[in-house]
Amino acid sequence: MSSVPLSAYLTLAIILFCIGLYGALTKKNTVIVLIAIELMLNAVNINLVAFSKYGMMPSIDGQIFALFAIAVAAAEAAVGLAILIAIYRNRKSVNVDDYNSLKN
Amino acid sequence: MMEIAWIIPLFPLFSFLVLLIFGRKWRRGQIDFAVILSLVSFICALLVLFARFTQENVKVEFTWLTIGETQLTAGFEVNQLNALMLVIVSLVSFLVHMYSKAYMEGDERITVFFAYLGLFTFAMLGLVLSPNLLQTYIFWELVGVGSFLLIGFYFYKEEAKAAAKKAFIMTRIGDVGLLIGMILLFWQVGSFEYDEIFAVISAGDLSETMATLTAILIFIGAVGKSGQFPLHSWLPDAMEGPTPVSALIHAATMVAAGVYLVAALYPLFAFSEVAMLTIAIVGGFTAIFAATIGMTQRDIKRALAYSTVSQLGYMMLALGVGGYVAGVFHLTTHAFFKALLFLAAGSVIHAVHTQDIEKMGGLWKKMKWTAPLFLIGTMAISGVPLLSGFFSKEEILVSAWVSGHYLLFTLAIIAAFFTAFYMFRLFFLVFGGEEKKEQSAVKESSNWMTVPMLVLALLAIVAGYIQTPWFGTFLGDWLTTGIAANVHGHLDGPLWVMVVATVVTFLGILLAWLMYSKKVLSRDWFTSRAPYTYQLVINKYYIDEVYQYIFVKGSRFVSQILHFVEVYLIEGLISLVTITMRRLSIIGSKFQNGQTQLYGTVAFVGLAILIVVFALTGGGF
């Protein structure tokens, strides 16, 4: 049915991953940074699912793995946001650059 | 008796130890104790000498140090030469002990003084008894220490400190030569033993070059100790020590050790013509060189010191030209008359409390004993006929003539002239002429001082008769039996040599008389004519200054350079390392600026580098 080759999925995943990484490293808004990290995790999910379906040795494990990854990502986002709220209360800023009281 | 000759040095050693350890507590009698010990030592030495007349050499040794399979030994040996030396040393030592009892009276450190005397005597006797080079070297150095300690006896005087240091270091320079020569010889011969060395030489197993090299190196040691040019300048300075010390160490015994060493190793030296010539030239040059300086000195002891240097040069010259007996003979006679002169000078100094001869004068009447005794010494050293110096000097001149070194012979003749001149200059200035005001209270010294002088004066007169062309050559015959070298008991020289020597001596005396007693000749007759020469001579040819400039300044300069290396180069390298570390640390800390995204970026760069390298290298596949 599908003529989309595995490599396309993988490339997409890498691109997403890189976008996420880029966002996580450059965006000033912490919320966006957290979203970018989500993006990276989701890129992995594409990988996993793609492999699970079109891989050298397809198996259901990949999809299960992806589910776990989604759950973990959600938890991570939740924790991240919770911490962000805590820091916002004290620092009154969501700008990552402002979080620099700890340094050499 | 000869088997227990080792006991001779132990008496002074015992004296040294006892005085050093208990001397502070011991209020009275410690000096007598030391004097008696030195007397015992002398008696033993005398017995050994008599025993040696009838018996063979004795040598006793034990293992001192094991090097792998080689065993170095220590022990003692008695032969003609050192039996003679034993007597000379212990006698002079005993007399000086006696003399010092009076001379040093009242000094609060007199016990220490006698302790040091004991140490020195021990070392000197040990040196004489040594059967091998190594042991000789050991005592050689110990003798130096004794000398060093006694020169620096008045430790609070800056001059004494400087003189002691100078004496030690200059002789040490010579000692290093000796050490090197000795070690080289060891690797050639395989032993430090005198007799083994001689055996190898007579077997012809030692190459000529090696013999020359080692002989000259060993001679450097002798040069240092015997104050030969160019290592002579410590000896006059050593006069900072108490006068009895000058008599014992710097006239009669230690300084003669160099001559003794050459004599003891005579077969080695005789094997190498070059070495012999070197010795002769150095000796001859020193003889005349020191004599010229001696003519200008104002300090009575310094003048005598230069005379000593000159006489030692004479002895070296004798040995160098093959006059083995002549050298040893002169060593013997010189020990007596020079010790006498120093003791007499000490007596004078003791009485007038100055050493400046210009401040003395007219003492002939005041010092009824000292003055004639000094005169005897002066006549003996000048070579006035029938006194001991006349015979020994004559022997040297004959040896020089016979050996064919005419230039050296001439030098020796001129030196004899100078000797007579400056010795009588001293005599006339000190004892003749007008009485100086400040010396009205001068008194003759006590018997403790005059008796030793008397003994020495007696010896200075008669000692010459053991080897004369007229009454037999007893000393020479005895000394030369069994020596492993081609030496002669006596050389017959032309009669005119004796005549010339006598004439020259009297000319010198005459000149001194004219200048300093009669004052017919003006004293600056020579100085005004050749002021530069005079300046040169009175400043001792600027040798000290040259040394100061080259060696002292030189080593200080090197030291400064190395200090620079130490501070800037080595410390600098260390700081370079620490600074680098600190820099790196700062750079590392700079990244830690609190920005999370920078941290992430660094990590990303790290990952990227890993992957890029992997991709480029194919991942090490």
Next chain:
Amino acid sequence: MGFPFILTIIVFAPLLGVLLLTLVAKTKEKLIKTVAILSTLPSLFLSIYLIISSKMGVELVSYSGKLSWMQFGNPEVFGKLYSIDYELGVDGFSLILLLLTALLSTLAAFASFQIKAGWKGYYMLFLLLEVGMLGVFAAENLILFFIFFEVTLVATFFLIGKWGLYEKERTAFSLLIYNGMGSAILLVVIMVLFAKTGTANIDALMSILSADDGTVFSSKVKTGLLIALFIAFGIKLPIWPFHSWMVKVHSEAPAAIVMLHAGVLLKIGAYGLIHFGLGFFPKQFESLTLWLAILGVINLLYGAFLALSQQELRKILAYSSISHMGIVLIGLAALNEAGIQGAMFQVVSHGLIAALFFYLIGIFYERYQSTSMADLNGLAKTMPIASGFLLVAGLASLGLPGMSGFVAEFLAFLGLFQEWPVIAVIACLGIILTAVYILRAVLGITFGQQEKAKMVRDMTAFEIWPAIILLLCIVGIGVYPDILSSTLKSIIIGLGG
């Protein structure tokens, strides 16, 4: 090979003192000092006993022994086991050094009476230091050796950092980093040997390495390891240019510690060079002797020249130590019986002489709070006995015959002249220079007019006897060196001198 009972007691007896000291209140000065000195004694007496019994013909091997200690790796799974045993043993050389250490420790414990505060901590560390030093010489295992080696380092670090003089912290640090580097390199060598041969036992390594024809290590690797050993022990000895830490230590550490430092700790470098460098890699050692000789001469002259321009007695002695360690190097460079024996003699002799010097320095410092030549001028007037000892120490140091220094110097030169005569001639300059700087220092202090007429008491009867003991040893060895050489003979032959 049972448990090395006597050696264990010798090494760890001071540790008992440490434990006892923990029980003593820190204000009880007398008690602390007594306990400390007493706890140095068992090692001393036992090592004397060992020496005597070895002279009586008891084989030294019978005292060595081992106990299984730790194993790395799992033989049942991998078949390879790296086991490190607790092995102690002595040979002639290390036995002598053991005795030297024990003796100097007792004397230094006496000299430590001048410590003004913190006796408890001081003596605990002091005893720990002694354990380390004794252990270094008794260890039969490289790793054990290293452990004791580091123990000495840490103990000295504390002793200097806490009880040192003006720049104590910097000095302690400098000591730590230099020696840390040295021991790091040493550890590399040790571990390479251990990892490749599977044993760290010194004797076993010696036989493995001497039988090795390139299968275990290529000759290049061996040379590399030897050079690393040179650097490691060269820092300790010290070999120029790694000496600057040691000058600092000499001038900043408390005198009693310098006694041990100059007397024993520096000697570990020499011990290591002889025992390991020469013992493990004799062939490679031979190929490096020229460099060793050159370094030795540099040490000798460099130290001497720098000592010439110092104003501080401690610094003079520091550079003098550098210079004297040059003798050890040239002795080793000669690599013949005389040379090696000279190096060994120098190790012992300099240990004694340096200890005597610093014992006296401690006494001077206590009275004058200074050791600079300018402040001590004319000491012979105020302290004649101490000055006398200083003079004797000086003479011993400049190699006066009749004292131990001469025998060492003589043997080293004797050896060197056979192998490298030209270098030896240059080195002879050192003999003269030594005389010059020693006399300059000693005369500068004792002779002359006392300008600052501060009357102080001379050495008390109590203070004299450590100096006398040291002097007796120095003179004893100097007068009858065979006392040492007979003990050393077998090991020198064993080292293939």
Next chain:
Amino acid sequence: MDLDTLLSFSWHAMGPEFIILGTATLLSLLDLFLPRSFHRKWLGWLSVASIVAAIVFLLTLIGDTPFAILYDTFRLDSFAIAFKLVLLVAAGFVLLLAISYEPKEKLTEFRGEFFYLFLVALLGAMIMSSSGDLITLFVGLELMTLSSYILVGIRKKHLPSNESAMKYVINGGIATAITLFGMSYLYGVAGTTNLLEMAERLQELTNTQHLFLLALAFLMILVGLSFKIAAAPFHMWTPDVYEGAPIPVTAFLSIISKAAGFILIIRMFITVFYHIPDVSNNSSLLMALQSFLAVLAAVTMIWGNIVALRQTKIKRMLAYSSVAHAGYLLVAVTAFSAFMVETIWFYLTAYLFMTIAVFSLLQLMNIEEVKQLSGLSKRAPLLAVALALTMLGLAGIPGTSGFIGKLNIFLGALSTEPTHYLLAAILIATTVISYIYYFKLIIYAFFREANRTFQMSGKKMNGVIISICVLMTVLLGVFPQLAYDFLHQNFLSFYDFLQ
């Protein structure tokens, strides 16, 4: 899956985990329902009790043949037991620290949370050490990570604490993503998430492209885990987070979190990558990529030690020190010697005691700057001695367990072929550099006079912890065979997790 299947599993293998999990659940409920007046410290004691129970349970499991439950996702082998033991002991000490922790910014209201979150994090670490499947590995890892995010930020009114938590989240998130990305490739090539199965399948792999992908996966997993173990250059978060986190949490991060990272690395590397052939087919992928590990180890040691030199705050210094120690451990991993696992186990054990001791000291003295140590030896000599011994241990001075640990690593690096001379040299050189900062503390504590009086927030508990840890440090340094014998006797077939 029916009940029979469920019951057929030998659940006791997970006993310790269940104990921890149960306690965590219980605690969360208790925290919810207990009145405010009830001191939450008792919850801490309860969790300590649970850890003790877990240890006891774990000890009873020693000696069983290795077996797996839940379809090979959870394995109980001697490797797992040995390392879980380390984790549990460390956790016990950290909990004790936490119980006596009284920061200036009051923690009372969150203390209950602290304990059960802590237990959950521990649970994650334990699962990691036992997991036989990528999914469980990942879940365990994330369980630990997510809990520790919250733990770091638990002082929620304290800005540095918030900030460090935020930084940790961002860095940790990136790390997770990278690890996961690597894992996805691994899964993609192997087609399974089970580690053993994966190893089996990949053994026959010959496709170069796949190998390439696997190598990439290897690198990404390595990098992702490097965040966890704080290896340079992925360590940058460490100092900031260590500084901001409460002391018990810092201790947790520097011991348990790091140990878990290493456990994961070893497990994955040995089971999977060691069995993947490289292109030439005569060595394994892991060996082929050894040089990357070596570079990482070297950079970590150098960076950690050098930057530590400039730190003036003790916690930051310790952060860099922990980076350096990660480097040392990486050397052991790189060398891959015959006794690597033992080496790492011993090192972690030694490191555990030293680190707990030093954090306990910090907590007791309540200080931040190195300078504040001045005069410690006068004021509290015993503490000063303890500090000194700990520092000596961290510096690897003989007589302490740190030395034996390093010796072991060193031996490992030198006993393998090819021999890692350079790495060993760097290890030893950086160790010497580390002397500088470790001894700096000693210098302040012993040689400097006090310029300020301490305010000991002293608890007896800290004293006990310190004494135990220092004692262990010395004991393991003098008689290391105690630990090795324990290891050899109980975990003779250490490598049974391959079966």
